[in-house]
Amino acid sequence: MREFILEVEDLKKYYFDVKAVDGISFKVLKGEVFALLGPNGAGKTTTLEILEGLKDYDSGKIRLFGEEIRRKIPRRLRERIGVILQENNFVDHLKTIEILKMFRSLYPKGLDIKDILKEISLEDKANAKVEKLSGGQRQRLAIGTALVGDPELIFMDEPTTGLDPQARRNVWEMIEKLREKGKTVFLTTHYMEEAEYLADYIYVMDHGKIIAKGSAEELISSFGGEKIIEIDLDSKDLDLSFLSEFQKTKVEDSKIIIVTSYLPADMKKALDLFEERSIKIDDIIVRRPNLEDVFLNLTGRKLRD
Amino acid sequence: MRRIISIFKALTLSSLRSPSVIFWNVFFPVILLLILASIFSNIGKEVSFRVNFVDESTTFKNTNMDFASYISRAFEEISAGKNAVITLQSSTTERFLNESLKKLKSGKIDAVIVIPPLFNTQIYAAVAQQKSGLNLFSKPKIEVYTLENSETSDLAFTVISSVLESFNLKILQNSAPLSDFVSPKIEYISKNGQNFSYIDFIVPGILVMAVMTVSLFGITDDLLVQREKKVLRKLFVAPLNKSEYFWAMILSNLTVEIVQTIIILVLGIYLGSHFNIGISVLLYIIFVMVTTLPIGFFIASFAKTSDAGNALANVLNFLFMFLGGLFFPITGVPLAVKIVAYAIPTTYLANGLRWAMGTMSSPTPMYLNILVPSIWAIVMIIYSAKVFKWEV
Secondary structure: OOOEEEEEEEEEEEEOOEEEEEEEEEEEEOOOEEEEEOOOOOOHHHHHHHHOOOOOOOEEEEEEOOEEEEOEOOHHHHOOEEEEOOOOOOOOOOEHHHHHHHHHHHOOOOOOHHHHHHHOOOHHHOOOEHHHOOHHHHHHHHHHHHHOOOOOEEEEEOOOOOOOHHHHHHHHHHHHHHHHOOOEEEEEEOOHHHHHHHOOEEEEEEOOEEEEEEOHHHHHHOOOOOEEEEEEEOOOOOOOHHHHHOOEEEEEOOEEEEEEOOHHHHHHHHHHHHHHOOOOEEEEEEEOOOHHHHHHHHHOOOOOO | OHHHHHHHHHHHHHHHHOHHHHHHHHHHHHHHHHHHHHHHOOOOOOOOEEEEEEEOOOOOOOOOOOHHHHHHHHHHHHHOOOOOOEEEEEEOOHHHHHHHHHHHHOOOOOEEEEEOOOHHHHHHHHHHHHHHOOOOOOOOOOEEEEOOOOHHHHHHHHHHHHHHHHHHHHHHHHOOOHHHOHHHHHHHHHHHOOOOOHHHHHHHHHHHHHHHHHHHHHHHHHHHHHHHOOHHHHHHHOOOOHHHHHHHHHHHHHHHHHHHHHHHHHHHHHOOOOOOOOHHHHHHHHHHHHHHHHHHHHHHHHOOOHHHHHHHHHHHHHHHHHOOOOOOOOOOOOHHHHHHHOOOHHHHHHHHHHHHOOOOOOOOOHHHHHHHHHHHHHHHHHHHHHHOOOOO
8 A cells, every 4th residue: 555645634724814725635645746736826835835834724634754743843854855945045155065065964864965966967056156046057956955855755836937948847857857766746836737747646726725636637538528629819809709609618818718529510610600700710729628728627717817 | 063053154154255244244344443543543642742841930939929839840740650741851040941942943842831030920919919900010921932833832832721721710810829729730631641542442342343233234134134035944944943043143143253353353453452362351252242142133023124124233233333432432422312322232342341451441330331231132132032033
C-alpha cells in the first residue's frame, strides 16, 4: 500500500465573511506530483501557506508525514520539507553559493552545494551576487534553496508565474527530475497546461472549494466523448443569441467555444447558422477538450478570468 | 547554534558589503569626527598669553590703599599654576617697560600692562569723588599695549580687560572695602583655564552616535525590511526558528558596532585624545550597545512598514544625536529643550562614556548614567515584546 505523505481534512479558513478556504479535503501520495489548479483568488496560496505553517486555520485536520499538526510545524518536520514561495527574496549582497550554503546549514542533512548548483544550472553564477540574477535564475536559486536539504516533500507556490517560456520549461524539467527521484511535489498553478504536463493528480479549486479531482486524463474524459469546436470570428459584439441552440457554449470576445457530443451534426448546424446570418468565420478548429475546458465547463469561467 | 552562526554570518556579510551601511555607519562618523575635530580643535586648547606687567605707581605704596599691588597680585594669581592662561613677568622699572614694548613689537609677548605713576591717587580720588558727587579729577587709567592684527594679542586683551573690568565694578560702583573684591573674580578666570579639550569631548559623542545609528537602522532593516521583502518568510519555512534569527541579528549588529568602535577609538587616539582603555570603558561601550538595540526593536514594533520605520529611526536618531549633547554641550537652551535633553538616553550615555574614558567629569551622576538608559531599554523591550509581530 502506498503511503500518504500529506492528508488534509475539511480545512477551513475564513476572513470575516470571505471564505478563503471552505472545507477542502485531499490526500497526497508519496512520490507524486500533485497540483492545486485554480484561478487567482481561488484559495490555493492560502491553502499552501497553511500547510507551510505560515498561516493559521480555523478548523480542519492536517496530517503531515503521518503526524497531526496544529498551527506551527515542528522543526523536525520542516527539515523534511522544501518550500518555494510565490515571491522568493534573499538577503542582499550575498552570492549564489553563499545563499545555498546558508540554507544548507539550516538542515541536518542535505546535498552537496556543487551538485545543487549543477542541478539548478547556476554553476557559472555561483559567485554572482543575488541581485544580479535574472528572474529565471532567481527562481532556480529558490528551487535550489528548497532542495538543498534533500527534502521528501516540496511545496511550490505558482513556480512558473512571471517566467518566460524557456525559464518555465527549465522549471518543469526540474520538477520532472524530482519525480524521477521519488520526491513528492505539491504545487499550485493557474496554468492548466502546467498542471496537465506535470501533475499526476489534480485538484481543481474555485472559491475556496474543490470542484473536481483526478488525473488530467480523468478530468478531461469526464467530458465523455465530447469534442470542442472553436470558432474565431472576424468581429465581436455581434448578436450571438442563436447559440442557445447548442447545449454548452462560451463566448469570449470574438471566440466561440461549442462543446459537442455529436460532432458532424453540430458542426453542420453551426456552419449553417453562421451562413444564414452572414457572419464571417475567420478560423474554425475541432479539438479534444483540455483542462481549461474542464474548468469552463464546471464554472462557466475561464481559469485566467 | 550552528543555525545562529550561519544566519549571523550571512547578515554580517550582507551589512559589510552594503555601500549604504558602510557609508552611514563607518565613513559618516569618521568624516564627522574629522570635520568637527578640525573646526573646533582650538576650543579649550591650552591657550596661554605672555603678558608683561609694569607697575609704575609711586603713591600710597605699601599701604592698604595700594590698588596697583592688588591688581598686580590678581594677575600673579591668574598666572600661577600649570594650566594658567597668562604667563606673567612683572617689574617696576622703566627699563623693563621699554624692553617689554620692544618684545611686544617683535611678537615675543602678547600684551603689556602699564599702571601709571599716580594710579593709586587717582583711584582714591575717584572713589571719594563718586561718594561726594563732584567731578574734579581725571579717571584712573591703566594702559594695555597690544599688537595690532594679532589674534592672540586681541584675545589677551579680552582676558585682561575682563579682569580689569571686575576691578572697575567693585571700585567704582560698589565702593566696597577693597580687601574682599579680588578673590571671586580670579576664581572665575582660572576656571576658564581648565584643560578642556574638544577632541576628548567629541570622541565619546561620535562613538555613541555611531553605535546608536547601527542599533536603530540595523534592527529596522533586519526586521522590517526583511519582513517586507519576504526574506524572513523564506527563512522561517526552512528549519529556522524565530529566536535563532533574533540572536543572529543581534550578533550581527553588535559586530558592526564593534568594528565602528575600533575605528573611532583608533582615530580618536590619532587625533590626540587621551583616554583610558580599560575594563570600565569596554563595559560602558557594551552598555551603550545593549541599551540602544532595544530602541531599534521599539521602532520595528511601532512602525508597520519599513518606510515608516526608517522615518521614525531618522527622527529619533536626530533627536538623540543633537539633544543628547553628543557634539556640543547642551547649554543656554530653553527649559523645554533642557527637559527633553535630560529625558533621552544619549545624554547619559555620552556623559557616562566620557566619564569612563576618564577625559571628563560627568555633569550627571554616574548612577543616572546607568539607570536612565537601562530604564529606556527595559521599557522598549517590554513594549516590543508585547507589540512586535513577525507576521511572516
